[in-house]
Every structure is written in structure tokens, then in C-alpha cells.
Amino acid sequence: MQLAEQMQQTPFLDGLPANIFTLTNKLGSTISLMDVGATWLSCKIQIQGKGREVLLGINSMQKHLKQQAYLGATVGRYANRIKAGKFVINGKQFQTSVNQAENTLHGGVEGFDKRRWQVAEQLNDKITFSLTSRDGDQGFPGNLVVTVSYQFNEDNEVSIEYRAKTDKTCPVNLTNHAYFNLMGADAGGDCLTHQLQIHADQYLPSDKNGIPIDDFQSVRESSFDFLKKKTIKQDFLTDQQQHQQSGYDHSFLLKSDYQDAKRVALTLTAPDESLQLSVSTNKPTIHIYTGNFLAGCPSRGKQHYKNQAGIALETQFPPDAPNNQQGLQGAVYLQPHQDYHSITRYHFKVLSSPI
Numbered sequence: 220m221q222l223a224e225q226m227q228q229t230p231f232l233d234g235l236p237a238n239i240f241t242l243t244n245k246l247g248s249t250i251s252l253m254d255v256g257a258t259w260l261s262c263k264i265q266i267q268g269k270g271r272e273v274l275l276g277i278n279s280m281q282k283h284l285k286q287q288a289y290l291g292a293t294v295g296r297y298a299n300r301i302k303a304g305k306f307v308i309n310g311k312q313f314q315t316s317v318n319q320a321e322n323t324l325h326g327g328v329e330g331f332d333k334r335r336w337q338v339a340e341q342l343n344d345k346i347t348f349s350l351t352s353r354d355g356d357q358g359f360p361g362n363l364v365v366t367v368s369y370q371f372n373e374d375n376e377v378s379i380e381y382r383a384k385t386d387k388t389c390p391v392n393l394t395n396h397a398y399f400n401l402m403g404a405d406a407g408g409d410c411l412t413h414q415l416q417i418h419a420d421q422y423l424p425s426d427k428n429g430i431p432i433d434d435f436q437s438v439r440e441s442s443f444d445f446l447k448k449k450t451i452k453q454d455f456l457t458d459q460q461q462h463q464q465s466g467y468d469h470s471f472l473l474k475s476d477y478q479d480a481k482r483v484a485l486t487l488t489a490p491d492e493s494l495q496l497s498v499s500t501n502k503p504t505i506h507i508y509t510g511n512f513l514a515g516c517p518s519r520g521k522q523h524y525k526n527q528a529g530i531a532l533e534t535q536f537p538p539d540a541p542n543n544q545q546g547l548q549g550a551v552y553l554q555p556h557q558d559y560h561s562i563t564r565y566h567f568k569v570l571s572s573p574i
Contacts (some may be wrong), residue, residue, distance in 0.1 A: 387555060
């Protein structure tokens with residue numbers, strides 16, 4: 220049974236089935252998208268005549284409603300965490316819905332991942348979803364109109380472009396929460412044997428709930444140094460910062476000349492060096508999450524995902540930036556006269572035949 224048929228067997232919470240869209244390029248690679256959560260459901264890259272699924276995901280609405288890992292979803296209004304769900308604009312304090320350790324995570328109890336988005340445009344190689352978030356939604360101020368576009372080109376590059384406008388000042392931070400496993404998302408392996416390189420010389424220390432406890436710190440001579448390519452497991456769980464998160468769950472500040480959405484800011488390479496993922500973005504940070512609490516999350520098969528089954532590479536503003544300077548506080552507040560525009564490119568390159 221095709222993915223669309225499987226997903227449409229059970230309706231979403233609004234009583235209607237999900238709408239599924241598949242984009243195919245000349246190489247035979249495909250990506251599948253869903254209007255519920257503007258979700259990136261599937262990414263199959265052709266390697267030696269076979270489509271390798273590199274994205275963790277589900278294949279039924281029952282599983283989608285059960286999973287709490289934000290698999291492939293568009294998250295917002297504010298991706299990552301806001302401490303206690305509070306922030307102040309022009310002397311007025313706002314309280315947003317809290318849903319994780321008394322903090323607001325990925326937009327709150329009913330974030331953008333739990334909404335049905337509308338299809339604003341559909342082309343052979345591109346789908347654009349739109350969503351209107353009303354003033355007061357989850358406690359956030361202003362009417363916010365958002366679009367997210369997925370484009371899949373002939374060179375196995377997935378571009379995700381976000382745009383937003385508001386009629387009141389509001390913190391906005393949109394990203395995609397895809398988890399990658401370049402050896403095959405449903406093959407049973409983990410992400411720790413992948414090689415990772417990040418052009419970031421600073422990372423953000425946090426408490427056990429993911430709230431920053433300091434300003435950005437140098438990655439040098441620490442387990443957070445990925446300036447040179449290394450396996451994720453090399454320094455995994457070797458310090459207190461990681462232990463309290465059960466692995467990597469931290470934001471890395473990209474070097475300024477890697478924030479232009481053109482230069483490759485991060486590379487992830489399969490352990491057999493058959494496939495490489497390159498990421499470029501105009502966001503200042505990439506939040507690395509090694510899937511430390513994926514155990515029990517539904518998968519496409521009969522089994523559930525295990526911890527570290529995939530790695531999330533979330534391009535975004537840092538956690539709790541509305542309440543911390545970190546040199547970025549002003550940037551996270553979208554003003555009524557401004558246009559929010561963010562783009563991230565995921566380029567999959569086949570390096571060699573699988574071993």
C-alpha cells in the first residue's frame with residue numbers, strides 16, 4: 220500500500236484525512252510531505268537503483284498522533300524552549316502555554332506541528348503550505364501569517380523556505396524537526412557512527428531542561444568540537460553537559476560567514492561513506508539533538524525507534540533567546556513592518572556504492 224493510502228485510512232483530529240504530496244526528481248529520489256503539521260514525512264534517495272529512506276517517520280495517522288518526537292514537522296511559533304513560557308514586550312509580560320518541564324517547547328501544547336496547513340501553491344518540484352495563527356494563539360501576541368515551502372531539485376537538494384508576517388511584535392522561530400539516519404531510517408542502526416562536521420566554534424551550555432545557563436562558550440578542547448569531522452560517538456557522553464541531556468541536545472553558533480544559506484555549514488556522512496548530507500542556512504545556530512529520548516516512538520514498521528535512531532539538525536535561533544541577549548535577542552522579535560524569511564538547504568550526495 221502506498222504511503223498516501225496508509226496515511227489516509229484514519230482521519231486527522233478535524234475528521235478529515237491528511238493530504239500527502241510526493242515530489243520526484245530525475246534521479247528517481249522522492250520526498251513526501253503532509254499538510255498536517257506541514258510535515259516532511261519521507262525522503263528516499265536513490266543509491267544503486269534502490270531508494271534509501273533516510274528520514275525517521277511514520278506511515279499511519281494513528282502513529283502520527285501517538286508520536287511525540289515532532290518527526291519531520293514544522294515547529295513554531297517559537298522552535299525550542301522559552302523559559303517558563305514567559306517573555307516581555309514593551310513592558311508587558313506574556314505567558315505562553317507550557318508543555319515541557321514548565322517551559323514552552325516548540326510553540327506550546329498546540330504548536331504548528333498539530334495544525335492542518337493549507338496548500339498555497341503546488342508545482343512539480345515545490346509545495347507551499349500556509350497557516351494563520353491568531354492573536355493570542357498559545358499565548359503569543361499578534362496575528363501571524365506563515366508559509367513554508369519545500370522544493371526538491373534534480374540534484375537531491377531539499378530547500379525549506381519560511382516566511383511570516385505579524386501585526387504585533389512577537390518572537391518567531393521556525394524550523395523543521397526532521398531526524399536523519401543516512402544508513403537507512405528503518406534499518407535498526409543508530410546515528411552515533413555517523414561522521415559530523417559543524418562550522419561552529421561556540422555552543423550554548425544549558426540546564427537539564429534545555430534552558431541556557433550561560434552565554435555561548437568555545438567548543439575547543441571540549442566534546443562539542445566538531446570543527447573537524449569526527450564520529451558522533453567519539454566524545455559522546457563524556458561530560459556533564461551531555462550526561463544531563465543523555466547526549467547532545469545543544470545549540471551551536473555558526474561562524475558568521477556560514478550563515479548565508481550558501482556555504483555548507485554542516486556535513487553528516489554515513490558510516491560506510493556511501494551518502495553525505497550537507498546543510499546550509501541563514502539561521503545563526505543549528506541545534507543538534509541525537510534523539511536521546513526516541514525510545515518507544517512509533518516507526519514505519521512493527522517495532523519502535525530506539526534512542527539515537529536518528530539525529531535532528533534544527534536550524535533556528537537559540538533556546539530562550541526572547542529572554543537572553545546572546546547577541547540575538549532583537550533578531551527573534553518580528554516587528555509588524557518586517558518580513559520573516561529563513562531558508563535551509565539539505566543536499567544529499569551519493570559518495571560511493573554501499574558496502
